[in-house]
Amino acid sequence: DVKVTQSSRYLVKRTGEKVFLECVQDMDHENMFWYRQDPGLGLRLIYFSYDVKMKEKGDIPEGYSVSREKKERFSLILESASTNQTSMYLCASSFSWEKLFFGSGTQLSVL
Amino acid sequence: GDSVTQMEGPVTLSEEAFLTINCTYTATGYPSLFWYVQYPGEGLQLLLKATKADDKGSNKGFEATYRKETTSFHLEKGSVQVSDSAVYFCALRADSSASKIIFGSGTRLSIRP
Numbered sequence: 001d002v003k004v005t006q007s008s009r010y011l012v013k014r015t016g017e018k019v020f021l022e023c024v025q026d027m028d029h030e031n032m033f034w035y036r037q038d039p040g041l042g043l044r045l046i047y048f049s050y051d052v053k054m055k056e057k058g059d060i061p062e063g064y065s066v067s068r069e070k071k072e073r074f075s076l077i078l079e080s081a082s083t084n085q086t087s088m089y090l091c092a093s094s095f096s097w098e099k100l101f102f103g104s105g106t107q108l109s110v111l
Numbered sequence: 112g113d114s115v116t117q118m119e120g121p122v123t124l125s126e127e128a129f130l131t132i133n134c135t136y137t138a139t140g141y142p143s144l145f146w147y148v149q150y151p152g153e154g155l156q157l158l159l160k161a162t163k164a165d166d167k168g169s170n171k172g173f174e175a176t177y178r179k180e181t182t183s184f185h186l187e188k189g190s191v192q193v194s195d196s197a198v199y200f201c202a203l204r205a206d207s208s209a210s211k212i213i214f215g216s217g218t219r220l221s222i223r224p
Contacts, residue, residue, distance in 0.1 A: 004154065033211075042200060042214045042215050042217050043200065043217075045211050045213075048211060058211065090154060092154075097204055097211075097212070098143060098162075099157050099160075100147075100155070100212060101154075102156065103154050104153050105154060
């Protein structure tokens with residue numbers, strides 16, 4: 001089975017801190033995604049990557065950046081965390097665009 | 112733009128009841144449609160999909176039929192179990208060139224024993 005691993009299940013940070021969320025997949029997938037999940041809003045795409053060092057903005061990229069130096073790893077970076085970035089962050093990977101494999105999420109609280 | 116609208120939850124049913132979760136979509140192309148499920152403490156996983164009009168996706172007793180005339184993809188199950196308690200997301204990929212999947216807001220389902 002495909003395994004998508006997110007480095008932390010819960011994370012608490014202070015306003016203004018730089019935050020790194022890490023995601024690793026073990027199935028050699030080309031595509032990787034970062035979503036945030038908020039009650040009543042569902043999942044919103046932040047960034048995705050279809051190859052190493054390639055990235056594309058999703059629907060809500062403001063305040064975030066990403067890094068993909070190796071195929072298996074896709075990092076989400078909050079340059080200066082703010083309280084409105086408190087959310088559940090979900091990483092996903094896929095071989096085709098038809099089926100995404102998700103990690104179990106990181107619940108980030110920014111105080 | 113492309114979007115997915117699904118019924119608000121939470122939905123609470125008794126075991127063995129019939130389930131329907133409504134989903135409608137707006138898309139300019141010929142989308143593929145999906146239902147994903149998120150069990151407590153886990154990430155989302157694909158439950159079923161349909162890629163063209165009149166296709167029926169099915170898995171684990173769940174079914175959904177792609178209705179182009181009503182732009183709908185309602186999720187149904189004839190007899191739910193406690194283990195079906197989860198959040199269900201309807202989603203679409205607008206067409207074969209689209210590089211992302213758009214998700215609805217999710218519907219929380221709770222099944223009483």
